[in-house]
Amino acid sequence: VTLGLSQDVLTVSELAGAVKLLVEETIQPLWVRGEVTGCKAWSSGHWYFTLRDAGAQLRCCMWRTYAQRAGRPPADGTAVYAFGRPTLYEGKGEFQFVVQRLLPTAAVGDEQLRLEQVKASLAADGLFDPARKRPLPRYAERAALVTSTDGAALRDIVTVTRKRWPLATLLVVASRVQGDGAAGELVAALERVNHLDVDLCIVGRGGGAQLDLAAFNDEAVCRALAAVRVPTVSAVGHETDVALTDLVADVRAATPSAAAELAFADAADVRRQVRQLGTRLARSLGRRAELLDERLARAGDRLDASMEQRLAATSHRADRLGAELDALSPLRVLERGYAVPRDESGRVLRRRADFVEGAAFSLRVADGEVPSRVRPE
Amino acid sequence: MNQPRGSGPPAAASLAEELDRLEQIVRALEADELDLDAALALFEEGVARLRRARERLASAQLRVRAVLEDADGSLRDAELDG
Numbered sequence: 001v002t003l004g005l006s007q008d009v010l011t012v013s014e015l016a017g018a019v020k021l022l023v024e025e026t027i028q029p030l031w032v033r034g035e036v037t038g039c040k041a042w043s044s045g046h047w048y049f050t051l052r053d054a055g056a057q058l059r060c061c062m063w064r065t066y067a068q069r070a071g072r073p074p075a076d077g078t079a080v081y082a083f084g085r086p087t088l089y090e091g092k093g094e095f096q097f098v099v100q101r102l103l104p105t106a107a108v109g110d111e112q113l114r115l116e117q118v119k120a121s122l123a124a125d126g127l128f129d130p131a132r133k134r135p136l137p138r139y140a141e142r143a144a145l146v147t148s149t150d151g152a153a154l155r156d157i158v159t160v161t162r163k164r165w166p167l168a169t170l171l172v173v174a175s176r177v178q179g180d181g182a183a184g185e186l187v188a189a190l191e192r193v194n195h196l197d198v199d200l201c202i203v204g205r206g207g208g209a210q211l212d213l214a215a216f217n218d219e220a221v222c223r224a225l226a227a228v229r230v231p232t233v234s235a236v237g238h239e240t241d242v243a244l245t246d247l248v249a250d251v252r253a254a255t256p257s258a259a260a261e262l263a264f265a266d267a268a269d270v271r272r273q274v275r276q277l278g279t280r281l282a283r284s285l286g287r288r289a290e291l292l293d294e295r296l297a298r299a300g301d302r303l304d305a306s307m308e309q310r311l312a313a314t315s316h317r318a319d320r321l322g323a324e325l326d327a328l329s330p331l332r333v334l335e336r337g338y339a340v341p342r343d344e345s346g347r348v349l350r351r352r353a354d355f356v357e358g359a360a361f362s363l364r365v366a367d368g369e370v371p372s373r374v375r376p377e
Numbered sequence: 378m379n380q381p382r383g384s385g386p387p388a389a390a391s392l393a394e395e396l397d398r399l400e401q402i403v404r405a406l407e408a409d410e411l412d413l414d415a416a417l418a419l420f421e422e423g424v425a426r427l428r429r430a431r432e433r434l435a436s437a438q439l440r441v442r443a444v445l446e447d448a449d450g451s452l453r454d455a456e457l458d459g
Contacts, residue, residue, distance in 0.1 A: 137391075137393060138393050139391065139392040139393045139396070141391065141392060144444075149443070149457070158439070162439040165439075166438060166439045167433060167434060167439075168439055169439075169440040169441075169442065170440070170442070171443075171454055172441065172442065172444060172457055173444045174443065192446070196444065196452065199391075267434060270392075270396075271434050274396070274430050274431060274434065277396070277399050277403055277427065278427050280407065281402070281403050281423045284403060284406035284420070
């Protein structure tokens, strides 16, 4: 017997691992509905049960943290909505659903129904239409922030923006984000955004275990968000649950920090881009200046005095511009063969003591960076 | 009420416009098809835009302001408390 060894032979673990990865990467966390059977609550606090309908069964487990929030183990035959992610339990080779939230269908009935109605109404008016989605500006400089002033969302957005794009101005339009009256305040805040001179608008809240998304599922809030004149980002601070504002906004961010990352460019990238443009600009002049010198040298026999004068003036102008650019760019120094060593954080290494044995650094030469390392003695 | 942008001339180009135009200028100069005067004028503009873009990227102190509504319904912004 011979094996067709055109492919590598996998171990069972390798195959199981690959399938697990495939399942986890291709199927995002989602809601499933079915009937619970055989729920066992172990002394560890974890629950194990099966969800079923007429045609199939799904093995489920619910870790202690989540089981605690769900209250008592459901009785056989309870119809539920379960939120979780599918995976493969490699030890048993078993397809499994890891449940994070479990809601009896009877309890969610009304709320769910209302949500579906609002969703249908917004969809009918095209508010979820992908064609309405506007791209975010590449370099937003002023952003409106509709959120609570005492929440984690504001703090996270400020922290990320300060690090990433510190030339921004954030205009905070305060609003409560949960509880009675939150929806009304959000609507008023979103309407105010239209009176501000901003490039985009972020609406959001921080996460939390007991997440009340009602205000972000409110029809009036969704319509006010759709009416905001600048591109919008919705961030309700939850990786798994989607609020209707997430569907209406031009961009959905999983968390407020992610919203700031989507909304603002990275200043380091933009500085790099500006440096490159400066380099190219300097070179484009280099060619021109040489051309000019040549023409000037040949001008004597071919041009009259006034033309020569004009050409000389132009050459002078080119020199002045070149000098101005030199002042802006260290490139000319680099062109003469000098190099600037910098460590990984970009700090210039000026003295022997700055070079640590074995440490990586980068050598900036005229046409780019050279990755380098200090050789051990 | 529309709030004016911070400092600078009223028609100040946005950073995006500044960089787009700069890219356009560099491409035009690299293409080497312009007559000398046009090339120098473009170069001059490029240097100015490069300087403005650098200044803007260097002026880097994040500003966080609270938007407040006055009794007459007009909006203003102020230091954010806390």
